[in-house]
Structure formats: structure tokens, C-alpha cells
Amino acid sequence: MSRLDSFIRRLTAQKHLLEDVAARLEGLDGCVLELGLGNGRTYSHLREILPEREIYVFDRDLACHPSCIPDSEHMIFGEIRETLAFCGPRIKTKAAFVHADLGSGDPTTDLATSSWLSPLIDKHLADDGYVLSGLPLQLEGFTEFPMPDGIRPGRYYLYQKVSEEKYEDGSLRNVSAARRGEGHRIGSDFGRAMDRANAR
Numbered sequence: 001m002s003r004l005d006s007f008i009r010r011l012t013a014q015k016h017l018l019e020d021v022a023a024r025l026e027g028l029d030g031c032v033l034e035l036g037l038g039n040g041r042t043y044s045h046l047r048e049i050l051p052e053r054e055i056y057v058f059d060r061d062l063a064c065h066p067s068c069i070p071d072s073e074h075m076i077f078g079e080i081r082e083t084l085a086f087c088g089p090r091i092k093t094k095a096a097f098v099h100a101d102l103g104s105g106d107p108t109t110d111l112a113t114s115s116w117l118s119p120l121i122d123k124h125l126a127d128d129g130y131v132l133s134g135l136p137l138q139l140e141g142f143t144e145f146p147m148p149d150g151i152r153p154g155r156y157y158l159y160q161k162v163s164e165e166k167y168e169d170g171s172l173r174n175v176s177a178a179r180r181g182e183g184h185r186i187g188s189d190f191g192r193a194m195d196r197a198n199a200r
């Protein structure tokens with residue numbers, strides 16, 4: 001496959017997954033955390049598909065298209081390892097959705113990122129909230145959903161924070177109830193997930 005085809009597939013998959021998660025958020029309160037502004041493409045799309053949500057954006061740089069610069073209240077500059085840990089006073093609500101687009105392409109850096117990022121995401125995510133990530137995360141007890149057809153395993157990861165009680169008794173309140181059968185509960189299979197990511 002040409003690099004152009006691969007690029008188009010990756011962005012198409014990202015768009016479909018963002019829209020899929022947006023549809024799942026109905027009935028779930030909370031803001032959105034966009035980890036990695038980059039060019040601003042996914043932030044711009046999130047603003048369109050989730051116009052009522054507050055979206056907080058994290059990056060160490062500002063290198064996006066001028067039309068996608070968040071206002072100063074919603075742009076959080078610096079190393080995410082620090083800013084996400086200490087953004088509590090600014091971001092008062094838990095997140096209904098965290099989108100993390102922080103893959104570096106280097107397996108060692110990505111492993112390190114997953115390891116510090118996972119507990120921080122867990123801390124800021126509301127119950128029943130979703131995480132879409134380009135890197136596998138160590139989110140013990142979360143549900144991981146399989147990727148739809150056409151999206152290569154190891155390219156994206158979709159998780160939901162479902163409490164054990166709800167998972168066990170099958171009484172999920174929101175849209176996730178209908179979809180609960182799709183996913184599997186995360187245990188200690190992180191090593192395999194990382195192997196898949198490294199094989200991309």
C-alpha cells in the first residue's frame with residue numbers, strides 16, 4: 001500500500017472513530033480532553049461533532065492552523081505529564097471523553113508515554129466515559145472495544161470506564177448498555193497490546 005493510501009486510511013479511521021464515540025456520549029455529562037493539538041485537525045472535527053461540549057486541549061507547542069486555535073481558557077500549554085496532573089483547578093468537571101493522539105513512532109517513547117498517561121486519564125475520566133487513543137493504555141478494569149472492520153488492530157484503541165458492579169450485573173444505564181457485549185474487560189494483556197502497536 002502506498003504511503004498516501006495508508007495516510008488516507010489512518011485519517012478516515014480516526015474520523016469514523018471520533019464520530020462513533022460522539023454518538024456514544026449521549027446522556028453522559030462531562031467535558032472533552034484533546035491530548036495533542038498538533039495541526040488541529042481532530043480538534044476542529046471534535047468542535048463540529050460535539051458543539052455543546054467544553055473541549056480542553058493540551059500540547060507543548062502551538063503549531064495548528066489559525067482557525068483551530070483554542071481560546072486561552074481551553075488551551076493548556078506544557079508537558080502533558082505535568083499539565084494533566086495539575087489541571088484540576090482549571091477543569092472543574094470530569095471528562096466524558098479523552099482523545100489521546102500522542103504516538104511518537106518510537107516504541108520506547110510510546111511505552112513510557114502509556115505508562116505515565118494511563119493513570120492520569122483514569123483520574124480525569126468520568127464513570128462510563130470513553131478514551132480513544134493511538135497508543136494502547138494500561139487501564140485496568142476498563143472495557144476495550146474491538147475496532148470496526150477496516151481498521152487495522154493496533155492502530156487505535158477504544159476504551160470505556162465501566163465500573164465492575166455495572167459490568168457484572170449488566171445494568172448499564174446509558175448507550176453503552178446496548179453495546180456492552182462488544183468489548184472485553186481489560187486485565188493484564190497490556191504486553192500483547194503493545195506488541196500489536198509496535199508491529200504497525
Ligand SMILES: C[S@@+](CC[C@H](N)C(=O)[O-])C[C@H]1O[C@@H](n2cnc3c(N)ncnc32)[C@H](O)[C@@H]1O
Nearest residue numbers: 036037038039040041042059060078079080101
Ligand atoms: C500527532 S500530533 C496530534 C495531531 C492532532 N490530533 C491533529 O489531528 O492534528 C501530536 C501532538 O502532541 C504533542 N505532544 C506529544 N507528546 C506530548 C507531551 N508529552 N506533552 C505535550 N504535548 C505533546 C505534539 O507537540 C504534537 O503537536
